[in-house]
Each structure stands twice: as C-alpha cells, then as structure tokens.
Amino acid sequence: MSAKKLSSFVCSSCGYESVQWYGKCPNCGEWNTMVEFRENKMERRSQGQKGREASKPIKLSEVKTLATERISSGIGELDRVLGGGFVLGEVVLLAGEPGVGKSTLLLGLAGAMGSGLKKISAGSQVGNSKLLYVSGEESPEQIKTRAERLGLKGENILIMGETQVERIIESAEELIKSDDGGERKSQSHLLVIDSIQTLWSEEIEGSPGSISQVKGCTQKLIELAKKSGIPVVLIGQINKEGEIAGPMMLSHMVDSVLFLEGERFTELRLLRGFKNRFGPTDEVGVFRMTEKGMEEVSNPSELFLKEEVAGEKGVTGSVVVCTMEGTRPVLVEVEALVTQSSLAIPRRVANGVDYNKVSLLTAVLQKVLGLPLYNQDVFVKVGGGFKISEPAVDLGICLAIVSSFREKPILAKTVAFGEVGLLGEIRRVVGEEKREKEAKKLGFQRIISAKTAQTLREAIRIAGL
DSSP states (O other), X not given: OOOOEEEEXXXXXXXXXXXXXXXXXXXXXXXXXXXXXXXXXXXXXXHHHTTOOOOXXXXXXXXXXXXXXXXXXXXXXXXXXXXXXXXXXXXXXXXEOTTSSHHHHHHHHHHHTTTOOEETTTTEEOOOOEEEEEESSXXXXXXXXXXXXXXXXXXXXXXXXXXXXXXXXXXXXXXXXXXXXXXXOGGGEEEEEEOGGGOBOTTSOSXXXXXXXXXXXXXXXXXXXHHHOOOEEEEEOBOXXXXXXXXXXXXXXXXXXXXXXXXXXXXXXXXXXEEETTSOSOOEEEEEEETTEEEEOSOHHHHHOOTTTTSSSOOBTEEEEEEEETTEEEEXXXXXXXXXXXXXXXXXXXXSSOHHHHHHXXXXXXXXXXXXXXXXEEEEEEGGGOOOOSGGGHHHHHHHHHHHHHTOBOOSSEEEOOEXXXXXXXXXXXXXXXXXXXXXXXXXXXXXXXXXXXXXXXXXXXXXX
C-alpha cells in the first residue's frame, strides 16, 4: 500500500496554512508568500501514535508540578535572557543579522563550559562539558581561526561540517553514549546548529531551506533534545525585513526565541527574548563586541553616558533618561537640536526613538507651552545607538527640545522619566522606584518624574529652564 502525500500551502511570513494557493495570504496580507508543503500521511500518523498512550482528561488540581532543572551557561547576560540558564532538553532559536556575532557568542559558551556547566538547582558541576558545533555554512578551518582569535583552546569543542540531519543526530547520540555510559546525563553537553536553513533530510522532499526541510529537520532535532535531554541551539537566518527567515511555524516549534541585534558601526549588542516557555520574555542581555569576542556589560548605564553629561555641569540640549530594559534600569542620554528651518515644512528627525513620538511631543510643546516650533527643525537622538520604545522617554525628549530651543543647559545631576499626555500632564510609569535607585547609585541628585512634577511647566522649572 503506497503512502498518500498530502499537499498544503503555508505562508512563509506568518505560518498560515491552507489547502489551496493564494496570491495574497488571507491572514497577514503578504503577497507571494504561499509555498507548497507536502507531507506523508502515513508518516504523520505513525509519528503521532509512536510512543504515545491514549490521554484522558484529569483535574488541574491533580496535575503534579515538575521542578524545572536549569544549567548555567557561564555567561550571566545569556542566563538572564534565558530565565536562569538552559533547561534540560530545551530547544533555542537564535536569530540576528549576518555578522552581528551569533557564532561568536555561541563559541564563547565553550570557554565558560571548560570547567563544566553548573547545575543551578544543586549548585554543583555537571561534568566535562562539550560543545558540538555543527556548521553548514563555514568550514572547520574558518571556525578554528575564530576560536584562536577568541583565545579558545578548543579541547571541549567538537566541530562537524555536515548538513544532513540524520548524520548529525547519529553523531550527537554517539557523543552522549561515549561520555555518559549510555545514561541520560547529556545535560553536560550542548548542540549548536549553524544554521537550521542549511540542513536537509533524505526522508523529506525539497531543497535545503524549503518549508518542508526546515520544519522536518527542526522536528527531528526537537525529538533528539527531548529524548536525550541535551540542550539544542539553532541559529536562524533573517530576511531583508529583519524577520526570521523561513516559516513562522519554526518559532512556534522551539521553546525559546532569542534575537541578537546591534548597529553595524557600534560595539553594542543586545540579546532580546521574544519567546520563552521556561522564563520571562522581557529580559535583555547587553554585550560589547571586541577583538576578544562578546564581553558582558554588567553596568550598561556607564556605556551610554558621557562624562560631560554625568559631570558637574549641564549640557545644552542633552538630558539623562532612565529607561527599563526588562527588569533592569538603564540610564541613557537623549539629545535634541532645534534650529531655524529653511523649508516650507520643518523637518522632524528621530534616531533611537519613534518619529511619530517626536512629532506628537513637538505639537504638545507648541500648544501647552506656546513655543514657536512651527518654523524650527527638530532633531532627536539617543546616544550610544540605543533604541527606546517605552513612554517613559517622553519627558526627557521634551526637556531636551526646550533646552536646545532656549539654549540653556539643564541643571547638572538631573535625571528625567515620565509619560507626557496631550494636555501636558506627566503620568507615572512602571518601575519608578528601580529607576530612582539606579539614578542615585550613579550619583544623580535631581530626579524629575510624576512624583516631583505634575505638568510640563513644573518639570521645566525644576530642570532650570
């Protein structure tokens, strides 16, 4: 009896699945993203029934809670984003632009794994940790060159130049059995796939990178992780829109999705979590790209503040704002430049903040304070290549614009944060106590927020403008 092949069409942008092809995806509205996906009906039925028993509904109160055992990676910023470390059998998808440092970050794991991964729950070392690095894009010689630049000896790094997923799984299983005596102690190892779009399986139709191959190979690696307990990290490519390449269903299959971002001409790198089944998704890890690899930044505020701004004298058009990245308060500098416009329609330029936010706050300053900004070009920039999306930056932008327009510096040792309403009122924001504590720790004495000022006029008076 021949196996029947089911044909469906999947949107490569949002993962919408349909039995017929559409030129425009009915779910996300993107054009020409519906790609044919073929699946063997008998294989799917056997995979669904293999090793499973008929489940019965039970009461939620009767479900036993399992303690999640975590393994520290040895990199504090990475553990912060993961929620405390790797979970046994966890599958992590790491994405980012080419050259941002994804491979460098994962190779840096090997240096931290040299003395063995630390079991957080027990506080003890697991054993001889090994990193199996599978590369389908670079040769072992290229990886060796990068490892030497990072100062890694490579004794605990195993390099494999392979793209067939069956051979990769076979090599990973042999490593586990040889080092652990066949028992489930593979938590002392880590499997890295660079990248998932280069893998292929002889059991799946399609070329590497197609929806069929990406989904099928990912499923096989997930089965390996859950069966053996070894954490698996998949490096994913991104498309020109900055989104993870391949079907959106890949993000649904894995346990965690991390995104490494950074400006091309700056050393700052931010590791953000977009999905995490075992921890929070609002944490951010801060790194600095150097010649020796990715270095952790324990105090990001010192990275974004200039000595002049944090000094004893104020700077015209510049104000320090305390923003929250996850649960961590970060002090950054917001600069503004207001000049006479030579155009019929004055320009509003924003770098690091939303353009519409700058236009809105400029209109509020015109209406509430009566500032003649209708014939002025307004430029707003966040220092250090940092990007702020939360509303707490509103007050800082307003104070910086007023300072530049009046050509008066804000009083020294001043920090501002708060949301500005359309009527000029200042509203409270989340984590005010943490922001105040971080500002005082770095020596700032004057804090302008919803606690100290109710309106923009009061905030401007406190700032000395």
